Amino acid sequence: MAVTSLKQGPGRHQQILREMRKEWTAYLFLAPGLLLFAIFTVFGIAFSIYLSFHQWNVLEPEKPFVGLDNYIRLAQDRRLRGAVVNTLYYAVVSVPLTMGIGLLIALLLNNRLRARGLFRTLFYLPVITSAVAAAVIWKWVYNGDYGLLNYYLLKLNIINEPLLWLSDRNLAMPAVIGVSVWQGVGFQMVVFLAGLQAIPQELYDAAKVDGAGPVRRLRNITIPLLSPTMFFLFVISMIGALQEFTRVFLLTNGGPLRRTTTVGYLLYQKAFKEFEMGYAAAISYFLFAMVFVFTLLWWRLTYREIEY
Amino acid sequence: MAVRSREKARGNPDVRHGSASLRQALQVLVLKLVQYTLLIAGAVVFAAPFLWMVVASLQSQANMFRWPPSWIPIDPSLNNYINFLSGANIGRWFFNSAYVALSVTFLQLFFNSLAAYTYAKRRFPGRDFLFLLGLGTMMIPGMVTLIPSYIILGNMPLFGGNDIMGQGGHGWLDSYWGLIAPGIVSTFGIFLLRQYMKSIPDELLDAARIDGASHFRIYWRIILPLSVPALAAHAIFTFQFVWEDFFWPLIIISDPDLYTVPLGLTLFVVKNRTAWDQLMAGSVLVTLPVVLVFLVFQRQFVQGIALTGMK
The missing domain is CATH 1.10.3720.10 (MetI-like)
Known part of the structure; x- marks a missing residue:
């Protein structure tokens, strides 16, 4: 027994090495990806941890080790606190809204319809509109003097005087969210449609025979069976929303009064305008923690639903 | 009506029960109506900004600023x-x-x-x-x-x-x-x-x-x-x-x-x-x-x- 187990250790190693040598082309085929992964992901993450413990200003020759200073600063930074509130506001409103509307449209389109393809294309157009173009369009739509939104709201007597959508401190964030919903619904719709089409029709037929109405069929079949799709969509939407930068940069530049400064925007400013890479790296880990917590929470929430 | 006759052709037994079938057909009709109304309204809202970009790009700045806004380009050109x-x-x-x-x-x-x-x-x-x-x-x-x-x-x-x-x-x-x-x-x-x-x-x-x-x-x-x-x-x-x-x-x-x-x-x-x-x-x-x-x-x-x- 003792002898064989002694032999087994190195023997197994040799066997693995032999297999590796035999299948060497497998590693060759993976090499480009592994190389980039090693440089930008593995080394990048290690390096940014290193950065976060240093006062790393691109313009300064000295880059001293400062221990946990960047993380302590993080906890005391009032601008960051404001940005966290804005980011949560943005993510918590825009993600469920986009998913909800996307699901509704997918449910409406998941029937035999005339012009189904046309509807799908129309809802998808905003997704393929470049973010820069979307910003130009919506700056016009939101314009206080001649904007389309004010024109129609005034005409429908919903408001009495034109609103300054992008420069009012209480309206700017809802305006940014509006653009993100407009650009996001199409993608959610297509993914939900794919998920809906994967649900076997027999389930609905059986429910109909049992006398279940459309609402009960939705609640007891569609929603539970869509929960993997929902989980997937929620996680990728949340990861995207918590990092929101593009729309804020293009529409409001973080203003007015920093009311639309998100964590992503603050990180960009710290890293590429003020060149404080060390502190910005610490912010990026904070952002990572936020994403992680949300993913975990959502996983706990939907996991129960699947079991049920 | 069209819905009803299609249902009948499929041989749905419920349809043959006079008033009940009529009510069901009506229900389907209303549901379809709601469905199309929501979809058309939604599609208009979603496509409008995109359409506006194309319309605006085809007219002069003066016409772009017109109030009320016009959805048909005035004097369209590629200028x-x-x-x-x-x-x-x-x-x-x-x-x-x-x-x-x-x-x-x-x-x-x-x-x-x-x-x-x-x-x-x-x-x-x-x-x-x-x-x-x-x-x-x-x-x-x-x-x-x-x-x-x-x-x-x-x-x-x-x-x-x-x-x-x-x-x-x-x-x-x-x-x-x-x-x-x-x-x-x-x-x-x-x-x-x-x-x-x-x-x-x-x-x-x-x-x-x-x-x-x-x-x-x-x-x-x-x-x-x-x-x-x-x-x-x-x-x-x-x-x-x-x-x-x-x-x-x-x-x-x-x-x-x-x-x-x-x-x-x-x-x-x-x-x-x-x-x-x-x-x-x-x-x-x-x-x-x-x-x-x-x-x-x-x-x-x-x-x-x-x-x-x-x-």
Whole structure:
């Protein structure tokens, strides 16, 4: 027994090495990806941890080790606190809204319809509109003097005087969210449609025979069976929303009064305008923690639903 | 009525019960009506801003500012396009965008599919470990690797005037290298293609292997031709993503000769905040290639999203 187990250790190693040598082309085929992964992901993450413990200003020759200073600063930074509130506001409103509307449209389109393809294309157009173009369009739509939104709201007597959508401190964030919903619904719709089409029709037929109405069929079949799709969509939407930068940069530049400064925007400013890479790296880990917590929470929430 | 007779033709027994069937038919009719009303209203709201961009780009600034706004272009002309094209260096931007987007797309198609085949169909030590490692890091937000990537690019040895230690020059910053190289493989793409390739029957590959075909030959002659739908979807995704990306170029590019269309347009917006006529024309131009790609490959596009959503 003792002898064989002694032999087994190195023997197994040799066997693995032999297999590796035999299948060497497998590693060759993976090499480009592994190389980039090693440089930008593995080394990048290690390096940014290193950065976060240093006062790393691109313009300064000295880059001293400062221990946990960047993380302590993080906890005391009032601008960051404001940005966290804005980011949560943005993510918590825009993600469920986009998913909800996307699901509704997918449910409406998941029937035999005339012009189904046309509807799908129309809802998808905003997704393929470049973010820069979307910003130009919506700056016009939101314009206080001649904007389309004010024109129609005034005409429908919903408001009495034109609103300054992008420069009012209480309206700017809802305006940014509006653009993100407009650009996001199409993608959610297509993914939900794919998920809906994967649900076997027999389930609905059986429910109909049992006398279940459309609402009960939705609640007891569609929603539970869509929960993997929902989980997937929620996680990728949340990861995207918590990092929101593009729309804020293009529409409001973080203003007015920093009311639309998100964590992503603050990180960009710290890293590429003020060149404080060390502190910005610490912010990026904070952002990572936020994403992680949300993913975990959502996983706990939907996991129960699947079991049920 | 049409609904009712169709139901009857299908032989639904309920329909024969006089008033009950009428009520049911009415219910279906009302449901359809609500459905179409919601869809049409939604589609109008979603398409209107897009339509407005096209309408506005075709008229003079004076007509654009008309109150009430007109949805039919007044005195339509292509003047805005001509002015925009002659003012900005947009030919160069288009070349840069096309060069970068097409390079990244083709390189990713090749490298991702090669890796996807390896993960899907070959057995070798460390396979599951490497694959799960890649998958696990997909959840890490891009903002975490953004800052180190920027510094790594700037210190790339022997490029952009750098010495062997990566000092002295600008490395891959401000170069095509920086725009293309970090994107030539993507974990997401490998995952997407691997899912598809797993469904290709092993018997096909075994037969080729018995005939003495090399792994690369199997990949090139059997796997690739059978994966065309997934490859098409992947190509469209990648092209769209790279074409529209403006964050990465914004960070690493400062030389105007290397601007991509979205970056050039963004800086044009910053500089000419009131040139709405040209801005609208530029916005149409930056969006047009992606819309064309979408309309031509719509089926593959939708299929591609189905592939990612099913996991």
